[in-house]
Amino acid sequence: MKRKERIDRGLKVRTEGHYAISSLEEIGYLVGPRLLLILGVLLLPIILELAPYWKRVVNIMCVYAVLALAFDFLANYVGLVCLGGALFIGVGGYLAAIFNVYLSMPFWLSIPLATISGAFLCTLLILPCLPLRGVYFAIVTLMYPILISRIIEAFNILGGTNGISGVDSLPGEYVEEYTIIIVMLVALFAMRRLVNQDMGLVLRAVKDNDQSVRASGINVTHMKSIAVFIASLMGCFGGAYLAHLYMWAGLSLFALDFSIIPIAAVVMGGGGTLVGAVIGCFILVPLSEFLRFFGTFRIVIYCALLTGFIVFKSEGIMVYATRKYHQFERWVKV
Amino acid sequence: MSETVILSMKGISKAFGGLKALMDVSFDVFQGEIYGIIGPNGSGKTTLINCITGFIKPDKGHVFFRGDEITKWPAYKIAQTGITRTFQIMRPYYSLPAYKNLIIPLWSPRAKKLGGWRGGGRHGDRDTVAVDILEEIGFERDSRVPYKLASTLPTGYQKRLELARCMALRPDVIFCDEVFSGLSMSEIAGMVPLIEKLKMEGVTLIMVEHRLRELFRVADRVMALNFGEKIAEGYYKEVIEDKRVREAYLGSEEV
């Protein structure tokens, strides 16, 4: 006689958060998906030797993935709906261009420096808005990039509408690709670690109930600004990287796409899963590239798809897939 | 109970628009006592706690803690000096398991400075310390209860968790905003020893309660509020005999 058994049952019963692993099969069960993701992403540039046009897309996709991670972290773990993607990218990009072109720093100095100083600048800008709640906070973070790009335009500073050109490119295609891929993977796994560490728990508590956090002797504004700093670090790195990738920093770095697409990706991938943010970008960004073929009609297809997702699979791909994965069944003899 | 004043409130007033929620409320709390605050609904009890613990700013008045003025300090700073509170509308951190709820106070500068909890030792891992505190407050260590999501806990446990969150901070003063309400008689019977134990450990407790009979079993002194005014203070027998208190509670079968 045979009956169905769920593979994960033994694991689930024995553990609550910590996995006690007893067989190779179980290790495979747990590590498998992670390994698949890491190897898959690392192999992408090599596979895409066959289709060089798509290499660029992979780079940009990874930048979006980093932004989406930052958005998912702030929205679902700290409770800040931050539409600051364009702000982070723009500030990081312009700073990298300034460091590289005006101050002649090499790329390996301008990128990290732009990342850190950009994160400080963005955090400082967002700091006064931290007491705002929900949609008000979102709106203010969305206004900053518009504000800054209008200032650049109006005063004709930092190259005005032409932007700053002549930014050094990264040495070689593989450096270009693996820089962003590795940063993205590190960001993903570092984030997953952070949210389960004690500091991460405090941030999650701020989302659940900030009054109780205050009554526990913790400065909520301070915690929020740390979270915003972490997110800005990721976003500003993306911007600095893009400036070097395009060899140019211009107003399009403040484009609202950088604020909007990450949200769409997180909705699609599953909010609060972090991996979902990455997977969402891996679907949306190539898709929108593919749809270029349809000209302006692509927006229609894009919107229809997204709406469909929100209506029919609002939990997101990752939540759905995780559930299905944990319900894998096999036949056993009894 | 000593005669040292630990908390001293002087002339606290607070108005919400035209509504005077508190009018010139003054009282002293002694080190190590259980001080009860009673009063009909809407008499300003929660507002008083909010004013003292920094969650809202009083319009007038002063709060002194061990002789130092702490009026209008931010709430987190007041908590760090050792004055913490429970919330009448309790909301644990729903997305976290019960024991992880205690990581937040344990992570605060105050808990870090004072070291872990007795059970966990000075350098005890926070998770262990958290489970120790939960055990102390009546979560069965070997059951799954401490590891359940806080949102799935029954009310009795959530109330305990709220108190545990305060205890983790190793406070000097705890304001309890109706910790007994919504609990069954047997659940209250389980809570009373916890309150008494905290008192034994030297913690000063200020308890806002509607459950007068249970409050009077533990409280050393009681104050009565009505329409934002202090109408009586003293040993509970004196307070419930007071004419104004009887009038305020007229129609309430509890007295």
Ligand SMILES: Nc1ncnc2c1ncn2[C@@H]1O[C@H](COP(=O)(O)OP(=O)(O)OP(=O)(O)O)[C@@H](O)[C@H]1O
């Ligand atoms: N944030 C606020 N804004 C406006 N009015 C408020 C606010 N908080 C409290 N009040 C009003 O102040 C008065 C006192 O409220 P408070 O919550 O302090 O009463 P309470 O004694 O705690 O009552 P209960 O026993 O029902 O908990 C009430 O009339 C209430 O409506």
Ligand SMILES: [Mg+2]
């Ligand atoms: Mg109240």
